[in-house]
Amino acid sequence: MYVVLTLxxxxxxxxxxxxxxxxxxxxxxxxxxxxxxxxxxxxxxxLKAAGAAGLLLGLVGVPLIGTAAAAxxxxxxxxxxxxxxxxxxxxxIAYPAVFxxxxxxxxxxxxxx
Numbered sequence: 663m664y665v666v667l668t669l670x671x672x673x674x675x676x677x678x679x680x681x682x683x684x685x686x687x688x689x690x691x692x693x694x695x696x697x698x699x700x701x702x703x704x705x706x707x708x709l710k711a712a713g714a715a716g717l718l719l720g721l722v723g724v725p726l727i728g729t730a731a732a733a734x735x736x737x738x739x740x741x742x743x744x745x746x747x748x749x750x751x752x753x754x755i756a757y758p759a760v761f762x763x764x765x766x767x768x769x770x771x772x773x774x775x
Contacts, residue, residue: 664771668717668728671764675714675735678761682707695751709738717768729772735765 681689682703693700713735720728739762746755 664768665721667764667771668721668768671732671735671761671768672714672717674761674764675710675717679707679711679714682710692754696745696749698745709734713738713765720772725772729769732765732769732772736762736769739765 685700685703689703690700693703713731716727716731716734720726720731739758742758743755743762746752746758
């Protein structure tokens, strides 16, 4: 189950990173609603892509990188949920909340003996 959870978490983060890199309309609309400069979008995509790559590295034998990646994604999405709450943008808060739940699940699984 851990492998499936990690693969799903990596896949959704890679999908989100690609959407950021392509400047998908829904990404730019969300950034505008949150008062984030559109110039930040590629950097945010790079963080998601790095997290996904780290999760995959953790699966193929570099567990410390996988754990660091999961922790990084948890922090990233705590920030994403936090800015949605701060800006009172609740209509699409489920997206970062689900990503946060997935990353948290991977991290907890990794840290559980």
